[in-house]
Amino acid sequence: MNRSIRRLYLTLAAGFGLLILMLGYWQVVAADGLKDRPGNEQTAQADKLIDRGRIVSADGKVLAASRAVRVKGQKVFQRLYPQGDLAAQTIGYTSAGAKTGLENTYDRYLSGSFGTQPLLQRLNLKEKDGANVEVSLDTRVQAVAQQGLSGLRGAAVALDPRTGHVIALASAPTFDLQLAVDDFDAIPREGGPLLNRTVQGLYAPGSTFKAVTASEALESGMYTPDSMFPGGSEFDTPGGPIRNFGGATYGPHTLTTALTFSINTTFAQIGDELGADRMGEIMDAYGFGDRPPIDLPDVATSGRRQDGKVLPNDDPDEDTARLAIGQEKLAVTPVQMAMVAGAIANQGRVMAPRSTIRVISRGGSLVQRGETEDLGQAMSPSNAAELTSMMEDVVREGTGTAAALSSVGVTVAGKTGTAESDDPNRNQAWFIGFAPADDPVVAVAVVIEDTAETGGVAAAPVAASIMDEALRVAG
Amino acid sequence: MISPRTRELAFLIPAGVLGLVGMASVASARADGFEPGPIPGALGVLAVFLAMHVALRLRAPLADSYLLPTVGLLTAIGLVELYRISPDLAADQAAWVAVGGAVFIGVLVVLPDHRVLERYRYLIGLTGVGLLVITMIFGTRINGARLWIEIGGGQTLQLGEFAKILIVIFLAAYLRDKRELLAVPTRRVMGVPTPPMSALGPVLVFLAASLGLVVVLNDFGTALLFLGVFLAMIYLASGRVAYTIFGLVVFLIGSAAVYTVVPRIETRVQNWLTPFDDAQNQGFQLVQSLYALAEGGVLGPGLGRAFLVRGDGSTVVPALPTDFMFTAVATELGYIGGVGILLGFLVLIQRGFVIAAQANDGFSKLLAGGLTATIGLQAILIIGGVIRLIPLTGVTLPFMSYGGSSVVTNFALIALLLIISHRSRSGAGVPRVGRRDRAAMAAARREREREREAVA
Numbered sequence: 042m043n044r045s046i047r048r049l050y051l052t053l054a055a056g057f058g059l060l061i062l063m064l065g066y067w068q069v070v071a072a073d074g075l076k077d078r079p080g081n082e083q084t085a086q087a088d089k090l091i092d093r094g095r096i097v098s099a100d101g102k103v104l105a106a107s108r109a110v111r112v113k114g115q116k117v118f119q120r121l122y123p124q125g126d127l128a129a130q131t132i133g134y135t136s137a138g139a140k141t142g143l144e145n146t147y148d149r150y151l152s153g154s155f156g157t158q159p160l161l162q163r164l165n166l167k168e169k170d171g172a173n174v175e176v177s178l179d180t181r182v183q184a185v186a187q188q189g190l191s192g193l194r195g196a197a198v199a200l201d202p203r204t205g206h207v208i209a210l211a212s213a214p215t216f217d218l219q220l221a222v223d224d225f226d227a228i229p230r231e232g233g234p235l236l237n238r239t240v241q242g243l244y245a246p247g248s249t250f251k252a253v254t255a256s257e258a259l260e261s262g263m264y265t266p267d268s269m270f271p272g273g274s275e276f277d278t279p280g281g282p283i284r285n286f287g288g289a290t291y292g293p294h295t296l297t298t299a300l301t302f303s304i305n306t307t308f309a310q311i312g313d314e315l316g317a318d319r320m321g322e323i324m325d326a327y328g329f330g331d332r333p334p335i336d337l338p339d340v341a342t343s344g345r346r347q348d349g350k351v352l353p354n355d356d357p358d359e360d361t362a363r364l365a366i367g368q369e370k371l372a373v374t375p376v377q378m379a380m381v382a383g384a385i386a387n388q389g390r391v392m393a394p395r396s397t398i399r400v401i402s403r404g405g406s407l408v409q410r411g412e413t414e415d416l417g418q419a420m421s422p423s424n425a426a427e428l429t430s431m432m433e434d435v436v437r438e439g440t441g442t443a444a445a446l447s448s449v450g451v452t453v454a455g456k457t458g459t460a461e462s463d464d465p466n467r468n469q470a471w472f473i474g475f476a477p478a479d480d481p482v483v484a485v486a487v488v489i490e491d492t493a494e495t496g497g498v499a500a501a502p503v504a505a506s507i508m509d510e511a512l513r514v515a516g
Numbered sequence: 517m518i519s520p521r522t523r524e525l526a527f528l529i530p531a532g533v534l535g536l537v538g539m540a541s542v543a544s545a546r547a548d549g550f551e552p553g554p555i556p557g558a559l560g561v562l563a564v565f566l567a568m569h570v571a572l573r574l575r576a577p578l579a580d581s582y583l584l585p586t587v588g589l590l591t592a593i594g595l596v597e598l599y600r601i602s603p604d605l606a607a608d609q610a611a612w613v614a615v616g617g618a619v620f621i622g623v624l625v626v627l628p629d630h631r632v633l634e635r636y637r638y639l640i641g642l643t644g645v646g647l648l649v650i651t652m653i654f655g656t657r658i659n660g661a662r663l664w665i666e667i668g669g670g671q672t673l674q675l676g677e678f679a680k681i682l683i684v685i686f687l688a689a690y691l692r693d694k695r696e697l698l699a700v701p702t703r704r705v706m707g708v709p710t711p712p713m714s715a716l717g718p719v720l721v722f723l724a725a726s727l728g729l730v731v732v733l734n735d736f737g738t739a740l741l742f743l744g745v746f747l748a749m750i751y752l753a754s755g756r757v758a759y760t761i762f763g764l765v766v767f768l769i770g771s772a773a774v775y776t777v778v779p780r781i782e783t784r785v786q787n788w789l790t791p792f793d794d795a796q797n798q799g800f801q802l803v804q805s806l807y808a809l810a811e812g813g814v815l816g817p818g819l820g821r822a823f824l825v826r827g828d829g830s831t832v833v834p835a836l837p838t839d840f841m842f843t844a845v846a847t848e849l850g851y852i853g854g855v856g857i858l859l860g861f862l863v864l865i866q867r868g869f870v871i872a873a874q875a876n877d878g879f880s881k882l883l884a885g886g887l888t889a890t891i892g893l894q895a896i897l898i899i900g901g902v903i904r905l906i907p908l909t910g911v912t913l914p915f916m917s918y919g920g921s922s923v924v925t926n927f928a929l930i931a932l933l934l935i936i937s938h939r940s941r942s943g944a945g946v947p948r949v950g951r952r953d954r955a956a957m958a959a960a961r962r963e964r965e966r967e968r969e970a971v972a
Contacts, residue, residue, distance in 0.1 A: 045752045046872050046885055047869070049748055053893070059900075060858050067904075068812055068854065075806055081807045082823070
């Protein structure tokens with residue numbers, strides 16, 4: 042009988058072997074997948090036990106912090122957002138397993154699960170705490186941007202054209218970030234406040250896109266700022282005639298004048314003459330068709346879009362006359378248009394937008410630097426300088442005079458845009474620009490939804506106030 | 517040479533220390549300051565194990581050294597984890613451990629030789645079935661299964677647990693009787709070697725009766741356990757895998773039939789195959805168990821530091837202290853701790869089968885093997901269930917799950933194993949043979965071998 046006993050033992054031992062393998066599967070192999078499943082209470086609870094790092098603004102304001110509280114004798118951490126509705130969508134929240142904004146992008150660092158930290162924590166050699174993230178947002182500029190958008194729907198982006206670091210990312214309407222962790226359902230949803238319009242909102246760019254067309258006009262060597270155009274009241278295309286804003290008719294004029302007064306017929310002609318290859322080339326160079334490499338989650342891609350898909354920039358079938366004036370399926374994000382303004386300001390060089398300066402451990406040592414990234418030259422420095430002076434004219438005497446900061450002795454370069462819809466009360470008003478024109482420290486893109494006004498009336502003053510504050514802060 | 521009991525004591529000490537350290541660890545994670553609450557209970561459990569050790573010294577000094585320390589270790593971790601989930605449940609369980617210890621000592625005292633049980637096989641078998649019948653008639657339905665008998669004061673007894681041990685004793689005695697008949701099939705039925713119906717018939721009737729009762733009680737886990745133990749013991753008695761395979765095939769066919777009839781089983785199988793499809797209702801426990809295990813990871817956060825109890829006092833897996841005890845331990849102590857528990861059970865059954873192999877007579881071998889298989893199969897059934905290796909069936913995890921009946925039964929079971937171990941090592945029961953007898957026996961054996969060679 043002993044042989045049977047041994048075999049029975051081996052059979053049961055094999056059963057235990059299977060248990061050991063299966064347990065290993067759940068606790069080691071499949072563990073990460075299980076933790077990421079929505080509704081996993083364990084993950085949400087584990088987050089509460091972590092003394093999450095702070096998010097601090099460039100001007101030293103705490104945007105997010107953790108506070109220890111005792112719940113039923115157990116020490117847990119509560120997330121605090123002391124700045125209320127300031128940059129709410131960009132900072133993001135962490136609650137019930139969902140993470141958005143910077144809380145999402147830098148979760149690995151904020152929750153202390155980078156490098157050797159998880160191992161040290163498991164071995165109880167280190168507290169469960171995360172590193173601090175220093176972002177480039179400036180609360181003062183951010184506040185001015187939100188002030189300019191208050192009561193409206195829209196977005197404003199301000200960045201340093203030299204580095205790509207964002208100074209303000211305002212999306213209106215906004216919400217009280219603290220509510221997102223305390224009582225999520227109490228957030229009023231009217232107007233889509235959770236959407237970060239700066240990187241997720243897709244808008245028709247309207248005439249701001251003429252800055253892109255003008256870039257290629259100069260780069261192609263086919264035009265100079267002084268090239269003459271015949272004017273007129275419409276430009277014929279296979280898709281129907283293109284007319285000027287308000288049905289205006291212009292006499293013969295230069296390229297500079299065409300940009301200054303945003304003359305559709307002339308830019309339609311330029312787009313038509315440049316063709317699909319050249320238009321595609323400049324759009325590629327500015328980053329259209331690619332996801333802007335900003336360190337935020339769920340960033341939308343700008344470009345020619347149809348049914349949620351991004352089409353190639355150089356489609357030979359496209360109507361480049363319409364494309365040149367910002368129509369033809371174009372849908373762009375404010376951050377993409379800020380990249381355009383920034384590149385013109387930065388001698389034609391496109392910088393990747395960045396929201397973070399660095400990640401610092403609790404001990405004060407550098408964990409990660411928010412490296413700047415050069416995305417390439419969209420146009421030559423001399424052409425950028427020529428386009429800058431053309432854009433100065435827009436603000437000095439053209440459609441964008443409301444963006445002028447001549448009262449504080451600063452020259453602003455910019456371009457307005459008004460994307461019209463069938464409903465005259467539902468225009469999208471744009472302004473992109475930078476200042477000071479001769480040595481730029483701030484580039485902006487402002488868009489306001491559902492307005493009866495033009496970009497020059499609705500968006501330009503908001504852009505002016507943001508640039509003014511950014512210049513004041515920069516000293 | 518260290519005596520078995522001294523070695524046992526040497527192994528009991530680390531088990532006890534581990535239990536106390538575990539209690540301290542939980543207490544430090546739980547409270548702001550020092551919490552003296554669990555100390556008397558912990559010391560009491562320690563005293564119970566020392567009393568069991570002393571009883572072994574007096575009544576079974578030669579018994580296996582490793583069983584009691586391993587049981588002590590599993591019991592200690594179980595109590596610590598229960599204390600972590602709910603101090604009230606742990607206090608309850610500590611009292612049941614004391615009762616179990618008393619029963620353990622009682623078995624040692626009243627049963628100096630387990631072989632007397634062989635004589636009362638039918639009485640014991642009928643008592644086992646009787647306990648199930650009582651449960652069927654007077655039982656209270658909890659969670660859909662009628663397993664519990666209310667004994668007043670809110671306390672319940674799970675008579676099926678006690679029945680389990682009695683039925684193993686009966687099977688050991690009965691199969692030993694019919695062993696030769698089972699081992700030598702007289703005919704073939706559909707190609708399967710089949711022993712005479714006179715030998716197999718009563719066993720099949722008995723099995724059908726207990727299985728039928730369990731189906732009526734709606735307790736699939738216990739039915740599976742009974743069947744597994746029965747097949748294991750048939751295999752031990754006959755040495756023929758064919759019976760086991762035949763039994764499994766019959767069981768699978770039967771399960772397929774039951775699957776369509778008993779909705780509870782269908783649900784269990786569905787939850788096993790696709791737990792995430794109904795993660796908020798039917799699949800809730802299993803999904804929560806897997807989430808907890810994943811969060812525990814390799815090393816685990818430590819005793820008292822995992823998220824097992826919500827702010828309102830409910831456990832993340834509703835049946836955490838009973839069916840899902842293993843989940844609780846493997847979550848807090850991680851994969852390393854979970855494997856440790858599994859190895860603990862492996863040591864337990866290894867010692868049990870060594871005792872069976874060392875036993876002198878067929879009844880003792882069958883009894884020790886059957887009791888050991890009961891523990892091993894029960895552990896595999898419930899642990900396999902909570903980690904989704906097999907469909908979840910509600911049986912307790914021996915020595916660790918919350919539940920008095922389970923603790924008392926398993927302590928009695930260990931006492932029986934230790935008595936068998938002691939008896940086989942003391943040589944009692946085997947007629948003492950002198951030197952002259954031995955020489956005569958050797959001569960006879962040589963004679964037989966010569967005859968065999970001549971025949972060949």
